[in-house]
Amino acid sequence: MNLEALLHKVEKPSRYIGGEINTFNKEITDEMIRFCFAFPDVYEVGMSHLGMQIIYNLLNQQEDVFCERIFAPWADMENVMRAQDVKLYALESKTPVADLDIIGFTLQYELSYTNILNMLNLAGIDLYAKDRHDKEPLIIAGGPCAYNPEPLADFIDIFFIGEGEEVLLDFLEVYRPYKAGSISKHEMLLKAANIEGLYVPKFYQPSYDENGILLGYKRTEDVPERIKKRFVKDFDNGFQLETMIVPFADIVHDRAVIELFRGCTKGCRFCQAGMLYRPIRERKPETVIEIIDKMISSTGFEELSLSSLSTMDYSAIGPLVNDLVAKYESDNVSVSLPSLRLDSFSVDVVKEIQKVKKTGLTFAPEAGTQRMRNVINKGVTDENILDTYNSIFALGWHRVKLYFMIGLPTETFEDLDGISDIANLGTYTFKQVKPDSMKKSVQVTVSTSCFVPKPFTPFQWMAQDSISDFYKKIDHLKTKLINRKVVYNYHDPSTSVLEGVFARGDRRLSKVLVAAYELGCKFDGWAEFFKMSTWMEAFKVCDLDPDFYTSRERAFDEVLPWDIIDAGINKSYLENEYKKALSAENTEDCRLGCTGCGLNVNLVGGEC
Amino acid sequence: MVTLRLQYTKEKYMIFLGHLELMKLFERVFRFNKLPLKFSEGFNPIPKMTFASPLSVGYSSKYEVMEVQLKEEVPIAFILNLAFPEGIKIIQAGYVESKKSLMASLTHSEYLIKVEFKQSIGQLPFAEWIQSFLEAGTIEFEKKAKNGKMRTLNVLEYIRSLHFVYSDDEELILRTIVQTGSQGSLNPETMIRVFMDFFKLPQEIERIQVEKIALYYEENDTLKTLFELKE
Numbered sequence: 016m017n018l019e020a021l022l023h024k025v026e027k028p029s030r031y032i033g034g035e036i037n038t039f040n041k042e043i044t045d046e047m048i049r050f051c052f053a054f055p056d057v058y059e060v061g062m063s064h065l066g067m068q069i070i071y072n073l074l075n076q077q078e079d080v081f082c083e084r085i086f087a088p089w090a091d092m093e094n095v096m097r098a099q100d101v102k103l104y105a106l107e108s109k110t111p112v113a114d115l116d117i118i119g120f121t122l123q124y125e126l127s128y129t130n131i132l133n134m135l136n137l138a139g140i141d142l143y144a145k146d147r148h149d150k151e152p153l154i155i156a157g158g159p160c161a162y163n164p165e166p167l168a169d170f171i172d173i174f175f176i177g178e179g180e181e182v183l184l185d186f187l188e189v190y191r192p193y194k195a196g197s198i199s200k201h202e203m204l205l206k207a208a209n210i211e212g213l214y215v216p217k218f219y220q221p222s223y224d225e226n227g228i229l230l231g232y233k234r235t236e237d238v239p240e241r242i243k244k245r246f247v248k249d250f251d252n253g254f255q256l257e258t259m260i261v262p263f264a265d266i267v268h269d270r271a272v273i274e275l276f277r278g279c280t281k282g283c284r285f286c287q288a289g290m291l292y293r294p295i296r297e298r299k300p301e302t303v304i305e306i307i308d309k310m311i312s313s314t315g316f317e318e319l320s321l322s323s324l325s326t327m328d329y330s331a332i333g334p335l336v337n338d339l340v341a342k343y344e345s346d347n348v349s350v351s352l353p354s355l356r357l358d359s360f361s362v363d364v365v366k367e368i369q370k371v372k373k374t375g376l377t378f379a380p381e382a383g384t385q386r387m388r389n390v391i392n393k394g395v396t397d398e399n400i401l402d403t404y405n406s407i408f409a410l411g412w413h414r415v416k417l418y419f420m421i422g423l424p425t426e427t428f429e430d431l432d433g434i435s436d437i438a439n440l441g442t443y444t445f446k447q448v449k450p451d452s453m454k455k456s457v458q459v460t461v462s463t464s465c466f467v468p469k470p471f472t473p474f475q476w477m478a479q480d481s482i483s484d485f486y487k488k489i490d491h492l493k494t495k496l497i498n499r500k501v502v503y504n505y506h507d508p509s510t511s512v513l514e515g516v517f518a519r520g521d522r523r524l525s526k527v528l529v530a531a532y533e534l535g536c537k538f539d540g541w542a543e544f545f546k547m548s549t550w551m552e553a554f555k556v557c558d559l560d561p562d563f564y565t566s567r568e569r570a571f572d573e574v575l576p577w578d579i580i581d582a583g584i585n586k587s588y589l590e591n592e593y594k595k596a597l598s599a600e601n602t603e604d605c606r607l608g609c610t611g612c613g614l615n616v617n618l619v620g621g622e623c
Numbered sequence: 624m625v626t627l628r629l630q631y632t633k634e635k636y637m638i639f640l641g642h643l644e645l646m647k648l649f650e651r652v653f654r655f656n657k658l659p660l661k662f663s664e665g666f667n668p669i670p671k672m673t674f675a676s677p678l679s680v681g682y683s684s685k686y687e688v689m690e691v692q693l694k695e696e697v698p699i700a701f702i703l704n705l706a707f708p709e710g711i712k713i714i715q716a717g718y719v720e721s722k723k724s725l726m727a728s729l730t731h732s733e734y735l736i737k738v739e740f741k742q743s744i745g746q747l748p749f750a751e752w753i754q755s756f757l758e759a760g761t762i763e764f765e766k767k768a769k770n771g772k773m774r775t776l777n778v779l780e781y782i783r784s785l786h787f788v789y790s791d792d793e794e795l796i797l798r799t800i801v802q803t804g805s806q807g808s809l810n811p812e813t814m815i816r817v818f819m820d821f822f823k824l825p826q827e828i829e830r831i832q833v834e835k836i837a838l839y840y841e842e843n844d845t846l847k848t849l850f851e852l853k854e
């Protein structure tokens with residue numbers, strides 16, 4: 016393969032060459048387990064993903080494992096690869112991935128699923144697990160979307176449910192004898208299926224009633240009834256990412272990342288991450304500082320991001336930020352926070368890190384009225400919003416970005432009007448409190464996304480808005496958001512509806528994915544590729560109705576495709592939360608008192 | 624404050640790095656090796672680095688030159704051992720007093736150019752052709768100016784030397800020194816295309832591979848390699 020000749024013909028060739036700082040290139044022996052971490056999107060997106068950096072370093076620390084990477088080649092690269100019959104190759108060793116042992120896909124968003132099929136095809140690997148012979152790589156997958164694995168169940172040999180650090184190492188224990196030839200593939204899969212956290216879909220056969228509603232799963236082997244999620248119990252002492260690959264290309268998030276904690280206790284009802292990553296586990300500030308030091312001195316990154324689901328809720332956030340700013344200021348390493356809470360405390364903290372640079376600030380009130388925020392249990396009050404405006408504008412900021420969702424349960428046009436009220440309150444407050452020296456004018460950017468109900472949330476039973484419902488709401492907002500200082504951006508409803516189909520889909524969707532892929536769908540998360548009409552054709556070919564998955568309210572006693580997964584949260588808790596949502600009743604942060612989700616009792620063994 | 628000058632290579636897969644990517648790479652290697660970088664003032668401090676001339680993506684080079692400002696000297700042996708990804712290697716390093724800017728001083732680049740053809744080119748008298756090409760007096764070509772307008776220029780005014788190196792059935796290798804820098808530059812690929820057009824060669828070009836072998840500045844009509852640039 017003359018890879019070089021190929022690379023002369025494509026845009027941004029640096030994303031296909033490997034060899035970045037802190038990558039591995041191990042000597043290859045027959046015993047070496049050849050693993051390939053696969054991100055089903057372009058390099059710039061995949062390399063920004065922290066999970067990839069964690070797994071890459073974790074696996075490469077194992078002496079007998081060599082972990083490499085693949086990303087989805089952009090269309091120009093795919094075309095030259097297909098024209099020259101070059102198979103998808105791993106970036107580190109340039110080995111065709113079909114020659115490796117294990118390919119591990121990360122499932123971050125549903126709209127990347129067709130890319131998985133395209134990457135397997137580009138590698139020359141059979142799509143369906145049942146068609147793959149023993150010489151083909153084992154295809155595994157993990158990540159948040161693996162909590163509803165069913166739409167991909169026909170393609171994936173093993174799903175990893177929950178956090179991967181520990182369970183991957185457990186899995187290697189049963190993979191080694193298979194690699195050595197002392198057990199068969201079937202035996203290996205059976206052993207894997209009995210490791211907590213691993214789901215081997217071929218041992219679970221679904222059946223449906225005449226309306227297409229799932230009846231349940233029949234186990235074909237001696238495997239557990241439900242698959243419990245895995246998580247790192249001792250996060251402070253668990254595997255720590257102390258270095259990262261430093262990309263050549265300008266990727267989406269080009270910076271060092273340190274996780275302050277996992278989990279979130281806020282209990283926002285729309286938020287899948289908040290439910291999936293429980294319980295909350297913090298890293299000690301000393302540990303954080305120690306890791307950051309190693310990270311910065313092995314990567315040379317000029318920016319450091321303090322990451323978590325809700326960074327402002329880290330117990331020691333204030334002192335930590337002060338310490339870090341003091342320590343790294345002279346080296347010109349800046350500190351960044353992924354998301355801000357709407358309160359004056361958050362403003363104090365950003366003030367510290369943005370002493371000079373007054374770039375825009377981003378907040379997520381999520382909904383326009385107090386009632387709507389009670390429904391989704393987003394603990395933000397009108398007062399919080401006003402206070403925040405008062406302090407940021409008085410301090411000299413003049414641009415603010417606000418994120419909202421539309422299509423939330425019980426939403427009315429009044430709730431949408433609340434969105435424009437919040438935006439107008441911003442431009443009004445700016446005029447009242449801005450410093451005299453401020454010569455710039457205010458800009459409030461409102462972005463709305465279309466709500467997608469997700470498994471393991473209180474809204475998992477609800478009907479999603481249809482594309483036309485969403486457009487009605489967007490059109491309404493367009494007529495309301497007419498203030499010249501307010502910019503309105505909205506997300507395409509059709510992609511959210513397709514996401515909704517796969518988020519709560521069942522195994523019958525595997526064939527829709529194949530049909531859509533064969534009709535040319537890929538990179539569905541990218542506006543320039545997404546074609547809803549092609550998807551509709553695929554549903555038709557397969558005789559399945561997308562509305563069945565989206566705009567249908569499910570009964571509480573219906574068997575849900577993801578019931579086979581045990582995320583540690585009691586269904587009764589979710590049901591109760593849904594009922595409370597419908598009557599706009601709040602549930603408080605569970606740090607202030609257990610709200611009864613069941614996680615600690617179910618998975619940790621104890622009480623809250 | 625001191626100025627550190629480096630001559631380095633950009634070869635193998637590193638030829639696919641764009642100029643901005645290369646600058647970022649240098650910054651990060653310097654940062655994690657804890658070089659005492661000098662930063663620019665202002666809202667967005669960046670290390671003070673200058674590169675003699677950006678290399679086109681896809682060209683390889685044995686001779687790239689850059690300078691970086693440090694707060695104090697670091698032993699040259701340490702600098703020569705900085706680990707870059709395979710393909711980038713520091714060949715020489717030294718502290719310079721020069722106030723002259725690399726970019727403004729640069730006048731010429733030397734390239735090896737390998738042209739691969741789609742069809743056989745048989746035995747063509749390239750050495751003689753080069754002679755008559757260089758003696759043609761004026762050979763016009765179109766060049767896009769900074770403002771986007773096309774200008775007609777004489778290619779020979781940009782060529783300091785052109786030599787035949789090798790040819791066989793499918794490929795031709797030439798060596799050339801062309802003008803580069805603030806006075807105007809000639810792209811080696813453009814030169815090849817003008818050359819081929821001049822002789823109305825019917826064969827199509829499959830690809831052109833370019834390797835830079837030196838950068839020069841002109842002093843009293845002679846060329847000196849850029850790393851030697853002094854006050």
Ligand code: SF4
Nearest residue numbers: 279281283286289324
């Ligand atoms: S604060 Fe709310 S939205 Fe954010 S992670 Fe926690 S539960 Fe989710």
